[in-house]
Amino acid sequence: MLNISIYGEHILSTQAVQRLLQEETNFNLRLITPQSRSGHLAQLYNKQDVLIYCAIGYSNTLFKEIKRLHQRTPAVKKIIIMPMAHKQFLLKMLNAGVEAIVSYKASPEELIQAIHFAIHGQQYLSVDLSKMIINTQYPSNFNSLSKRELEITYMLANGMNIKTVSSELAISPKTVNTYRYRIFNKLAIERNVDLFRMVNEEAAYMLA
Secondary structure, eight states: OEEEEEEESOHHHHHHHHHHHTTOTTEEEEEOOHHHHSSOHHHHHHTOSEEEEEOSSOOHHHHHHHHHHHHHOTTSEEEEEESOOOHHHHHHHHHTTOOEEEETTSOHHHHHHHHHHHHTTOOEEOHHHHHHHHOOOSOOTTTTSOHHHHHHHHHHHTTOOHHHHHHHHTOOHHHHHHHHHHHHHHHTOOSHHHHHHHHHHHHHHHTO
16 A cells, blocks of 8 residues: 655645545545645655645746755655646756656556656656657757746746746846846747747647
């Protein structure tokens, strides 16, 4: 019997994952609420075999939290479910101790497969995310962006405002605006909605 805890930034996502896995008879599922998490994180998670984290999107806060959690509970296998993210962030998370990353577009069977991979000490990426890492030789609109510009691009496309990006990256809002201007200039766009469209088109192209 595997003890699996599910928690995250969006309670509806955690509940949906719990429903997807509840028919697996060898999974002992526990939904962790913000109230139950407070105070004794390490003690709580060390009793688990697998921790599934449902993320809203890419952020440095997410990375820092997972890294800190891995330091406290190295034996617990960590799986992240998240939307699309750029290659550098996915690799960064895997290097931080995450066993598996699965996108919200993945099937329930893929999530179960990710759990089994993680338990056996193997890293796993869902098929769509794997393609984003492997498919590097393509005519991308984003090839002209620096790593920092690409990072900010995905943050903005995930709905973060200037103030939030500034806080996440520990840089001033003025610096974020400067990066935003450079990004828009390189991509020949004028609005955040255009950036969101381009990121989604990019993902669709890479997964084709």
